[in-house]
Amino acid sequence: MRYKTDSRLFAYASVIIAAVQVFFLLLLNFAARPFVGTPGIAPADGNGLNPLLQYPEMVIHPPMLYLGYVGFTVPFAFALAALIMRYPGEKWIHITRRWTMVTWGFLTCGIFLGAHWAYSVLGWGGYWGWDPVENASFMPWLTGTAFLHSVMMQEKRGMLKIWNMWLIFVTFGLCIFGTFLTRSGVVSSVHAFAQSSIGNWFVVFMALIAATCAFYFFKNKSHLRSEHKLESIASRESSFLFNNLLFVLFCFTVLWGTLFPILSEWVQGTKVTVGPPFFNKVAIPVVLLLLLLTALGPLLAWRKTSIESIKRNFTWPALGALLVGVLMMVFGVRPWVDISYFYSLMAAMLAILVALTVISEFIRGGRVISRHTGMGLPGSMLHLLHRNTRRYGGYIVHMGVALVIIGFLGSAFNQDAEKEMGYGDKMTIGPYTLVCRSYTQEDKPNYGSEWAIIDIFRGGKQIDTMFPERRFYKASQQTQTVPQIHSTVKEDFFLVKDLYMVYEGINQDTGKPIIKAHLNPMVPWIWIGWIVMIVGTVAALVPNAAPVRLTAPARVQTAPVGAD
Amino acid sequence: MRLRRVAQAALLCCAVFLCMGASDQETRFKDLGHRMMCVCGCSQILLECNHVGCQYSDRMRSELIAGLDRGDNDDLLLSSFVQKYGTTVIAAPTNTGFNRVAWIVPYLVLVLGIVGVISLVRLWKSRALVLPAGAVLPVKGAELVEFRDQARKDTEL
Numbered sequence: 001m002r003y004k005t006d007s008r009l010f011a012y013a014s015v016i017i018a019a020v021q022v023f024f025l026l027l028l029n030f031a032a033r034p035f036v037g038t039p040g041i042a043p044a045d046g047n048g049l050n051p052l053l054q055y056p057e058m059v060i061h062p063p064m065l066y067l068g069y070v071g072f073t074v075p076f077a078f079a080l081a082a083l084i085m086r087y088p089g090e091k092w093i094h095i096t097r098r099w100t101m102v103t104w105g106f107l108t109c110g111i112f113l114g115a116h117w118a119y120s121v122l123g124w125g126g127y128w129g130w131d132p133v134e135n136a137s138f139m140p141w142l143t144g145t146a147f148l149h150s151v152m153m154q155e156k157r158g159m160l161k162i163w164n165m166w167l168i169f170v171t172f173g174l175c176i177f178g179t180f181l182t183r184s185g186v187v188s189s190v191h192a193f194a195q196s197s198i199g200n201w202f203v204v205f206m207a208l209i210a211a212t213c214a215f216y217f218f219k220n221k222s223h224l225r226s227e228h229k230l231e232s233i234a235s236r237e238s239s240f241l242f243n244n245l246l247f248v249l250f251c252f253t254v255l256w257g258t259l260f261p262i263l264s265e266w267v268q269g270t271k272v273t274v275g276p277p278f279f280n281k282v283a284i285p286v287v288l289l290l291l292l293l294t295a296l297g298p299l300l301a302w303r304k305t306s307i308e309s310i311k312r313n314f315t316w317p318a319l320g321a322l323l324v325g326v327l328m329m330v331f332g333v334r335p336w337v338d339i340s341y342f343y344s345l346m347a348a349m350l351a352i353l354v355a356l357t358v359i360s361e362f363i364r365g366g367r368v369i370s371r372h373t374g375m376g377l378p379g380s381m382l383h384l385l386h387r388n389t390r391r392y393g394g395y396i397v398h399m400g401v402a403l404v405i406i407g408f409l410g411s412a413f414n415q416d417a418e419k420e421m422g423y424g425d426k427m428t429i430g431p432y433t434l435v436c437r438s439y440t441q442e443d444k445p446n447y448g449s450e451w452a453i454i455d456i457f458r459g460g461k462q463i464d465t466m467f468p469e470r471r472f473y474k475a476s477q478q479t480q481t482v483p484q485i486h487s488t489v490k491e492d493f494f495l496v497k498d499l500y501m502v503y504e505g506i507n508q509d510t511g512k513p514i515i516k517a518h519l520n521p522m523v524p525w526i527w528i529g530w531i532v533m534i535v536g537t538v539a540a541l542v543p544n545a546a547p548v549r550l551t552a553p554a555r556v557q558t559a560p561v562g563a564d
Numbered sequence: 565m566r567l568r569r570v571a572q573a574a575l576l577c578c579a580v581f582l583c584m585g586a587s588d589q590e591t592r593f594k595d596l597g598h599r600m601m602c603v604c605g606c607s608q609i610l611l612e613c614n615h616v617g618c619q620y621s622d623r624m625r626s627e628l629i630a631g632l633d634r635g636d637n638d639d640l641l642l643s644s645f646v647q648k649y650g651t652t653v654i655a656a657p658t659n660t661g662f663n664r665v666a667w668i669v670p671y672l673v674l675v676l677g678i679v680g681v682i683s684l685v686r687l688w689k690s691r692a693l694v695l696p697a698g699a700v701l702p703v704k705g706a707e708l709v710e711f712r713d714q715a716r717k718d719t720e721l
Contacts, residue, residue, distance in 0.1 A: 230688035
């Protein structure tokens, strides 16, 4: 019923949303009609779904990404509407805050589901390849995350009004740009499932969006004037400024790497590849700086933080992080041998720093409530979360990010092995011995398959049996591997690994299957961290509980001695 | 003098240890294999392409092993792959010519961004209200409500 109180703002925003809708309806009706038949003679039962997509997660991965992209239309429409009508105050931010968070949550889910799909289906043992279409989903996520942080500056201090306006414009623009990259074929991608010639439509639409935003911005710029006053560099405001700089820089780097092949071809006539080595080298330092800010930010107060306060709040988490670094070196991580080990060590220490600062914030706040209410510490911490869901839900998201980073850093220690394995043949990878018990073939209505039965031993004890498989899909005449994954959660919970096995094919000369095994440390932490991030997002969406009203103990009136 | 010799010996040991690692053929195979792409169109790093029936990756890996066995250095090996498969076989822009721009720009933007934010913070800080020492302005009415509201927002607890 909110539209009744802000009916004009809602009317403007609705028109903008309708305009976006009209563009996509034009596209569906005239440029890329979904129900047009394919040329030539169609097979009786159709071509079948691409084998890569025949996986349960594929049912929800595209809708999640879709909701993530589409959802940013709402904050964009309200921001533009507020600018067009010179809407006073920060109300448009209050109205769209939940929309932005829900959208961000969907985009996060979409990205991680895609990563999990790549890991479970593609069979190369990785989850992120810096493919242009992956990058396309990651860029609005980065600017959207920056927006979620920077709007707090506007809400609390009336700062960054212009920046926030442009940040949401850019985020929406990147959503459209992502769709353009996926569907236009302008850059080569493994995600070329649905390429078509609708690129020009998107170019025109993006130009229209940019022109509209720029026009109203210059027309009503004076409306966005804010009082920029900062009392100290050691303040929450400063940390948000640097946080936004790093998120936007990260986004620029990803965009730069994605488009550099086109630029290179245009300038020097030859196309170059910008693959994972480039992105890893350029992005990792930015991620490490972001982690440091994630750890420091919550410890800084608005306006000004004293050095004593930083020392008091930072000492124990910093010592904990240092201890982890020392332990990693004691157990064989040599940062001077390889740059990837150095990055892993730094990432581990910073992730632990983030986790410990989050825990210390919960404990500190919980103790205050416990002292005033007499509740136990766990109950107080839960109450603390409920008192300020946005802040403490956000901290849970930070904790999830730390876990995800711990999962990523394991990739520096990946191992792999490949062997032709006949009956009873053995292969060793890390502490595991793989023994081929048997291999066979099977025919099903949709596909024919070859698979092996591999027993897994650790320390002479059998811990699992795995069935890596290769399928041949009849309708599409395509071959597809089906990797098998054994997570060692039971054996080593904190240093959990994935034993990842792929049936590569049969050696035609010997008739034996070729098995490739990867040992990927810490990967399960990525999926755990993702769940924690979503839990934090949901927690931040819950309305705040009413503050606990403290009542002063009643003063006992005592009669003076000797009175009647 | 003795301490200096010990330090020199330790340095030499480290250098020998690092060089041993660098010349190891398997390490070089992994390093070079991760600096090239499979050219079958899968957009995968050469050593990570495991597409069933890939026409290229097995052959390219064999060529890489043959080059290492011949004793070719890294530059020679990479340039021979570029000659055979084109510039797109290298997984990241090289540090030559216009390709350098790819590497320079992100770091340049980072430095400019940090300088920009620091300048901004200084500018905003200089705008902060400066009161003479000991001066107290009385706060009443709506302003007091506003300050209370601000304090609530700032402390949040």
